[in-house]
Amino acid sequence: MNNIRVDIRLRPIRFGFMVRPDDQEKILEIFRINTCLWGGIFNPIIPFFQDVPSWWERFGYHFEDAKQIINGYMDFFEPDFLVEAEKGIADGFGYDPNRVIQLTDILADPEKGSWDKHGLSVHDLYSELYKEEFRFESRRKHNIVHVEARDNIFDGFVAAHFGSFPVQEEFAYFEHNYKSVFDPKHITLDASTLQELYESRWTSALGMGCAKLRINHHHRQDFALFILDVEESKDLVDLWNLRAVSQNVVPIPLQWIEELSPFCKKFILDNYRLVRRDSGNVIYRATSMFSRSIPDNKIEEIYKNYLHVDKERANILQVWYPPIWRKSSEKVFSPKRPTLEADEKSVDIQIDEDNPEIRFDPLFPEFASEYGNKFRLANVIRLENWGNASQIATVFPWDYKNPSLPTFQIIRNLLLPTTEGFTIFPEYENFSEVWYLVDGTTAFNQWFNENQVSATLSDAGRATQQIIQTLGGIIGIHAIAHKGLIELLNKIANRPVTKTSRYQTFRKRIDCAITNEVAKKRIFEALVECKAVELGLELKCHKCGDWSWYPVNQLDYSLTCSLCLKPFNFPVTDPENNKRSRWAYRVIGPFALPDYARGGYAAALAIRFFASIVNEIDRAAVTWSPGQNLELPTGEKMETDFMLWYQRKQFLRTDHPTEMVFGEAKSFAKSAFKKDDVNKMQLLAKTFPGSILVFATMREVENLTRGEINRIKKLAEWGREYDRERQQSRAPVILLTHTELFATDRFRSVWRKKGEKYETLIKPGSVRSDNLRVLADLTQQLYLEMPPYNSVPIQQSHQQNQLPSTASTQDGS
Ligand SMILES: [Zn+2]
The missing domain is CATH 3.40.1350 (Trna Endonuclease; Chain: A, domain 1)
Structure with a gap:
């Protein structure tokens, strides 16, 4: 028997919105849709372009082409569904067309029903929050805000940073519900109200959409002031994605930099800390990060006039945007995607080796109404096969785009092998998942088949498989990881006919082959117990004088000689005479095969x-x-x-x-x-x-x-x-x-x-x-006496792949 541990995590569906970074109107619509989605703030926006725009990298460096950048965003965020701002722009990226949807495929018009829509809207969440909390308490103390721009050039900024609701008649219920459930304070945004908000704790519609979610950022994050031009939609997209990765981003509109300058400087000074550690001092400080639309020649002046503080070490300027689309490297720090979790559980399932099958109930948010659209939420499943004796395949080729494996389900629903685990989209709460697992050989065969390669186990492969199986899985192979032992087994296997070794000799040889005293005894026993070798008796034939070996369960009073094929009697009167009988091990199964x-x-x-x-x-x-x-x-x-x-x-x-x-x-x-x-x-x-x-x-x-x-x-x-x-x-x-x-x-x-x-x-x-x-x-x-390989030959040194949040440095002094 073998156990599989199944870890199940519930999270919202992750939509990747694909849009041209200069499409102001569609980008605003995306912000609004996400305001209405549970966890919507974490849905990335994937910029689409045919050619890399000149503003993409400062100083004219171009490391990737347009397709690599777009694929890079996708690989980083691994979207469950792609949402096209224009029909057809996601073509050509190898993404499953069944999971490519349009902006109109998300929010539901209550008059028309929601069966063909996607994701879980905040509607159910708001109802739950109202029932649990907000109908009893004074709502004012939560400082929940509803923000609107004083000047409409800030509409995009407000939507990206605080959230705003769709303007279409059929979706008016979202804003209506937000206002009636939370009774938010109405804020008309200008430089001074923004500063007031930054100096207080507040929750806006975008933040409220993350209720009932735990966000794990996995690493320490310093603060960053992100200076952006609110009239540039590409800056808003950058802000949006930056915040999906880093929790401590404080956007500062370039339009208000003068008014907000005192706030920014105080912020930088307040967030400067030097922590003394044995390993060296660590500096925490707030980075001033400039968006990509702000021209090189303006940065210095803006920085000097409005952001630079007197405490020299607290100043840190960053003119590049963290390249989240770039393949991460372990040599430099790269951004990490946070994980979202609404609920989680683990179950241990005993499996039958011949029919490995697991059954588990997916997780649903308690607040979600019983019925809704088909793809409302995601469960991420991780499988652990301790010991892996049964060789069950738990790792599959990484493919969130259009995977052909694994094929665990009889009726194949979506099942994506991602870096989080296997992502599924359960439809009904009380509907168990049943997965039929396979062993590695079967999984590889399926995969080869998908790749038009025909594959069959080779003779050598069969021997390898049997060795690992006999030894009880990967852990068991440790027993034979001794050169002397393998040579001994091979020597016995190469003996003609009998392939045996007398008990005393075999033990002595193992003693010589393995130096570790404790291991000696254990390995000897392991080999006998797992039946790599089998015990039997060698008996001398009275007729021809040759020795034959008989396994214990085939001994009898009368035996047949394996050479002359004549019967002879067991030496019952003199059983201990070693001239007539002796105990011996024989190598069996794969261990009896020649040539190691x-x-x-x-x-x-x-x-x-x-x-x-x-x-x-x-x-x-x-x-x-x-x-x-x-x-x-x-x-x-x-x-x-x-x-x-x-x-x-x-x-x-x-x-x-x-x-x-x-x-x-x-x-x-x-x-x-x-x-x-x-x-x-x-x-x-x-x-x-x-x-x-x-x-x-x-x-x-x-x-x-x-x-x-x-x-x-x-x-x-x-x-x-x-x-x-x-x-x-x-x-x-x-x-x-x-x-x-x-x-x-x-x-x-x-x-x-x-x-x-x-x-x-x-x-x-x-x-x-x-x-x-x-x-x-x-x-x-x-x-091979080769020089060290520089794994990132073309993209180093110009730029560090760093997030602002980790700009802290080791300081020797
Ligand atoms: Zn004989």
């Missing part, structure tokens, strides 16, 4: 490395498949030794996207990595761009030949080339040796103890070796 279980040991050890050796603080989860024979769409045939979907998990945060890993595993044979192997891996990388290629051998690196090193190195150099389209290197190559495959501790500790060369590479705390792209670089430097 047909390469199965090496593949199993390599899988173990990725599943439980390389990861550190945060877990990495894998779905693995042993070797398969593949036939590519081009008709080319090949065999892989193992495959993985590898995903780094982050505690309480969104995970990293899944990496696709192909592996070639070799035992101890000399010059084993041949030209064919290398070519085959290259072909896989061409077929599946961005894949990670692993060469794993049980040999020490010194025992690799020059030819092998050169071949792998050449492929690694090819793989290092930067793929502009995907914004990452083409195919990182990892070389694993004896040191990694037989590791008895975490990877970092193993390398630290291995010697100076290893230690220097792994020592810096910032080296994330569980990032396979970093690991590739490390093993290339060490084993």
